[in-house]
Amino acid sequence: MECVRSGVLDLGCSSRFLGKGGPATSCAGASSTNLAFSTKYEQNSHGNVKPSQLAASGSSRFVHRSPVIKQRHNLSVRSTSAEACTTFDENVRAVSSHAAEEKVGVLLLNLGGPETLDDVQPFLFNLFADPDIIRLPRLFRFLQRPLAKLISTFRAPKSKEGYASIGGGSPLRKITDEQANTLKAALQKKNLHANIYVGMRYWYPFTEEAIDQIKKDKITKLVVLPLYPQYSISTSGSSIRVLQNIVREDSYFAGLPISIIESWYQRDGYVKSMADLIEKELSIFSNPDEVMIFFSAHGVPLTYVTDAGDPYRDQMEDCIALIMGELRSRGIVNSHTLAYQSRVGPVQWLKPYTDEVLVELGQQGVKSLLAVPVSFVSEHIETLEEIDMEYKELALESGIKNWGRVPALGCTSSFISDLADAVVEALPSASAIVTKKADESDSDMDLMHYLSKMFFGSILMFVLLLSPRLISAFRNTLL
Numbered sequence: 001m002e003c004v005r006s007g008v009l010d011l012g013c014s015s016r017f018l019g020k021g022g023p024a025t026s027c028a029g030a031s032s033t034n035l036a037f038s039t040k041y042e043q044n045s046h047g048n049v050k051p052s053q054l055a056a057s058g059s060s061r062f063v064h065r066s067p068v069i070k071q072r073h074n075l076s077v078r079s080t081s082a083e084a085c086t087t088f089d090e091n092v093r094a095v096s097s098h099a100a101e102e103k104v105g106v107l108l109l110n111l112g113g114p115e116t117l118d119d120v121q122p123f124l125f126n127l128f129a130d131p132d133i134i135r136l137p138r139l140f141r142f143l144q145r146p147l148a149k150l151i152s153t154f155r156a157p158k159s160k161e162g163y164a165s166i167g168g169g170s171p172l173r174k175i176t177d178e179q180a181n182t183l184k185a186a187l188q189k190k191n192l193h194a195n196i197y198v199g200m201r202y203w204y205p206f207t208e209e210a211i212d213q214i215k216k217d218k219i220t221k222l223v224v225l226p227l228y229p230q231y232s233i234s235t236s237g238s239s240i241r242v243l244q245n246i247v248r249e250d251s252y253f254a255g256l257p258i259s260i261i262e263s264w265y266q267r268d269g270y271v272k273s274m275a276d277l278i279e280k281e282l283s284i285f286s287n288p289d290e291v292m293i294f295f296s297a298h299g300v301p302l303t304y305v306t307d308a309g310d311p312y313r314d315q316m317e318d319c320i321a322l323i324m325g326e327l328r329s330r331g332i333v334n335s336h337t338l339a340y341q342s343r344v345g346p347v348q349w350l351k352p353y354t355d356e357v358l359v360e361l362g363q364q365g366v367k368s369l370l371a372v373p374v375s376f377v378s379e380h381i382e383t384l385e386e387i388d389m390e391y392k393e394l395a396l397e398s399g400i401k402n403w404g405r406v407p408a409l410g411c412t413s414s415f416i417s418d419l420a421d422a423v424v425e426a427l428p429s430a431s432a433i434v435t436k437k438a439d440e441s442d443s444d445m446d447l448m449h450y451l452s453k454m455f456f457g458s459i460l461m462f463v464l465l466l467s468p469r470l471i472s473a474f475r476n477t478l479l
């Protein structure tokens with residue numbers, strides 16, 4: 001797949017979940033503050049940065065202002081939904097019967113990662129410039145990009161060390177491409193010929209590049225599959241928002257039937273594949289029955305769940321219960337625990353924290369642990385560096401004698417085959433996404449926004465320029 005575009009920035013969205021299952025997304029007005037970058041990296045029209053030598057010319061269709069968007073509830077496709085109740089064969093037949101005129105696309109959404117150490121700071125900038133990652137109150141959204149610049153600059157040295165220790169870059173792009181190829185083959189085996197596109201949120205190939213290609217290829221039906229088993233505002237939610245923003249602006253996408261599989265941790269194929277991996281790794285221990293299964297999930301700030309209604313923690317707990325249920329059905333009754341890793345910054349994240357639990361388990365006399373990364377299906381910096389190096393060392397120091405780690409699912413065939421089933425099941429419910437135009441009141445806010453931007457922006461610059469102490473205090477909270 002040729003990728004030609006990158007980046008997005010919409011500072012105005014906040015997703016709010018109504019209960020465990022049904023999402024509703026609403027977005028308020030947006031604004032952005034540009035910040036000068038070194039000549040090596042330039043911004044595109046969406047606010048993401050990329051190396052200038054690779055920059056493609058911008059397309060005005062991605063440029064938008066403060067729209068309000070309402071997501072249709074039947075946009076989400078779950079294996080439990082009514083639409084998914086047709087049989088697999090019926091779905092394949094339905095698709096095949098339209099094969100002549102139908103051109104099916106599958107868009108895999110993922111986070112993306114820096115491929116070289118020079119990419120680390122601009123990658124971090126893109127991540128922290130995402131209003132679904134740093135959620136500022138509406139009045140302070142203009143600070144998003146200066147803050148992103150500041151935080152990415154201070155965090156880059158620490159992140160670079162991490163990426164250097166796993167070979168100088170993230171393996172995510174390579175693994176996701178492999179998953180895309182394997183999924184294409186698995187779909188072909190099921191008689192569905194589909195183009196697979198990879199869209200990353202914070203690095204190449206950006207979601208917008210994939211979307212451009214989908215349009216060029218004249219896809220007539222699209223299934224969107226985030227490669228995160230559980231939904232979080234900060235992951236699948238953020239990537240889906242990019243897509244929604246484009247749908248709102250582009251008549252081709254506005255008319256394109258789309259199915260979004262928001263989460264799929266509850267699928268049998270995923271649960272069984274995870275149980276297979278755990279069973280296999282347990283068997284390597286000399287006393288498998290004595291091993292505690294230690295699920296370690298990527299955390300999110302606590303307020304995502306408590307204030308913004310992120311279903312991530314609920315889904316994670318459900319997911320662990322399903323995997324443990326599957327293991328029990330195989331006669332594996334090991335003890336287990338769930339903790340959250342990779343917190344960033346000074347705020348409270350989902351608890352318990354992985355590092356603290358490891359120390360406690362050591363103190364309690366647990367001798368054997370099997371770490372299971374559960375929020376992501378590829379190896380990445382947080383498995384290869386954080387779990388395999390930092391947490392392993394901490395566990396051994398804390399008195400744990402035997403340590404094992406379950407690999408990420410990657411291209412495991414039962415798993416990819418199940419993703420292919422999910423795609424086929426999602427196709428019949430593909431429909432045009434309905435979006436709502438910008439609220440009139442947004443334009444009334446423009447002057448107020450501008451004035452408040454100028455006011456607070458000047459104060460921020462004044463404080464930052466004149467207060468090296470403040471900067472060093474800030475740096476300490478990030479490292």
Ligand SMILES: C=CC1=C(C)c2cc3[nH]c(cc4nc(cc5[nH]c(cc1n2)c(C)c5CCC(=O)O)C(CCC(=O)O)=C4C)c(C)c3C=C
Nearest residue numbers: 113114133159170232234235298299300344375376380381
């Ligand atoms: C389900 C998975 C993930 C959630 C939830 C998530 C939330 C989240 N992450 C950050 C900050 C960082 N994440 C970073 C890397 C990173 N994050 C995920 C997954 C989830 N993030 C992955 C797979 C990766 C690794 C990509 C790779 O290159 O291999 C990083 C950069 C690395 C580092 O410096 O530690 C940051 C920073 C926040 C703030 C957040 C929720 C708000």
Ligand SMILES: [Fe+2]
Nearest residue numbers: 111298299342
């Ligand atoms: Fe993360």
